Amino acid sequence: MADNGQLEVSVWRGDSGSGRFESFRVPAEDNQTVLDVVSWIQQNLAGDLAYRFACRVGMCGSCAMTVNGTPRWTCRTHVKKVARNNRLTIAPLANLPVIRDLATDMDPFFARWIGAGGRFVPQRTRDDPVAPVRPDSPGRQAADAGIECINCGVCHAACDTVAASPDYLGPAPLQRAWTLVNDERHGARGAVLAAVSGAGGCHNCHSMGNCTAHCPKELDPLRAIAGLKRATFLGAFGKEI
Amino acid sequence: MMRPHRNHPLWFAFVLHRVSGLALALFLPVHFYMLALALRAPERLDGFLRWAELPLVRLAEGGLVFLLAVHLFGGLRLLALEFLPFSPRQKALAAGAVSAAVLVSGLFLLSAV
Numbered sequence: 148m149a150d151n152g153q154l155e156v157s158v159w160r161g162d163s164g165s166g167r168f169e170s171f172r173v174p175a176e177d178n179q180t181v182l183d184v185v186s187w188i189q190q191n192l193a194g195d196l197a198y199r200f201a202c203r204v205g206m207c208g209s210c211a212m213t214v215n216g217t218p219r220w221t222c223r224t225h226v227k228k229v230a231r232n233n234r235l236t237i238a239p240l241a242n243l244p245v246i247r248d249l250a251t252d253m254d255p256f257f258a259r260w261i262g263a264g265g266r267f268v269p270q271r272t273r274d275d276p277v278a279p280v281r282p283d284s285p286g287r288q289a290a291d292a293g294i295e296c297i298n299c300g301v302c303h304a305a306c307d308t309v310a311a312s313p314d315y316l317g318p319a320p321l322q323r324a325w326t327l328v329n330d331e332r333h334g335a336r337g338a339v340l341a342a343v344s345g346a347g348g349c350h351n352c353h354s355m356g357n358c359t360a361h362c363p364k365e366l367d368p369l370r371a372i373a374g375l376k377r378a379t380f381l382g383a384f385g386k387e388i
Numbered sequence: 389m390m391r392p393h394r395n396h397p398l399w400f401a402f403v404l405h406r407v408s409g410l411a412l413a414l415f416l417p418v419h420f421y422m423l424a425l426a427l428r429a430p431e432r433l434d435g436f437l438r439w440a441e442l443p444l445v446r447l448a449e450g451g452l453v454f455l456l457a458v459h460l461f462g463g464l465r466l467l468a469l470e471f472l473p474f475s476p477r478q479k480a481l482a483a484g485a486v487s488a489a490v491l492v493s494g495l496f497l498l499s500a501v
């Protein structure tokens with residue numbers, strides 16, 4: 148166990164191919180996030196430590212890492228909440244290639260957003276009047292449930308299906324697909340359903356709910372994917388969206 | 389060691405459903421084979437039925453009924469989860485109603501036997 152007032156922090160150094168955990172001693176503070184700890188190490192002990200962050204307030208989604216085995220947004224994870232015996236183990240996000248140290252390559256994650264038909268297709272131009280969407284319409288409410296996603300990749304790292312099948316689109320892209328299916332302004336709603344019903348699509352999901360249990364924004368990708376399963380199932384019997 | 393990100397009820401439900409499904413799939417061929425004996429080799433079936441009276445085998449039968457029940461309810465749970473767009477509150481109410489119904493009907497069943 149580390150000394151009082153000190154944290155014993157193991158940090159992954161290396162890339163996908165090889166690497167090891169390196170130990171650092173970091174002064175414990177009353178108010179300290181995991182990202183503060185990583186920054187302190189980089190500023191004082193290991194200037195070449197690679198990691199990623201931007202907003203530090205839980206908006207940009209760039210700071211996710213594996214903390215004591217669990218994927219988390221580090222800028223809003225209090226050390227006191229996760230440290231065991233003043234120890235922290237910090238590794239890069241799982242299910243993604245590691246560029247170096249704590250920085251993962253997010254390209255495969257974002258490629259899945261495109262794969263799930265996640266690109267918005269407008270039906271109007273900037274010269275047309277804004278499309279009216281009633282806030283209390285069921286579609287708007289269903290879309291609302293998923294639009295606060297910050298693309299942090301925590302759910303992607305927590306999902307065992309992503310880990311087991313490289314083709315699986317994963318929780319966040321599928322949740323994005325569900326918001327677009329429910330967005331009456333979207334010009335390619337049928338194409339979204341086609342994109343998510345093939346190999347690697349929503350029917351791969353085992354409803355184990357790791358995604359929902361870990362999403363720092365308390366979103367519910369599991370529920371969104373269930374919506375896609377329902378829509379594609381009913382679609383097979385000719386029901387239009 | 390249990391990976392921490394799996395430590396929640398839905399993940400356990402997923403594993404229970406998988407494991408019970410696999411166990412039942414392994415059991416089914418044996419089940420059909422035994423049924424076939426009734427037509428093809430009745431005397432061997434009789435021998436088997438005597439063996440099935442052993443206490444340990446009776447206990448294993450209990451396990452089988454447990455697996456069936458778990459898999460049945462696990463399947464109903466998945467169908468409800470994926471086909472009924474319930475809100476969390478509605479889900480809690482539905483689960484409560486089903487548990488109450490099982491409890492009440494179970495009590496009736498117990499007093500009937």
Ligand code: SF4
Nearest residue numbers: 306352353355356358
């Ligand atoms: S519910 Fe589906 S998407 Fe979420 S963790 Fe499980 S398999 Fe992955």
Ligand code: SF4
Nearest residue numbers: 296297299300302362
């Ligand atoms: S759904 Fe949640 S965990 Fe997944 S990327 Fe979006 S904000 Fe992160």
Ligand code: FES
Nearest residue numbers: 203207208210222
């Ligand atoms: S640094 Fe932006 S979400 Fe953590």
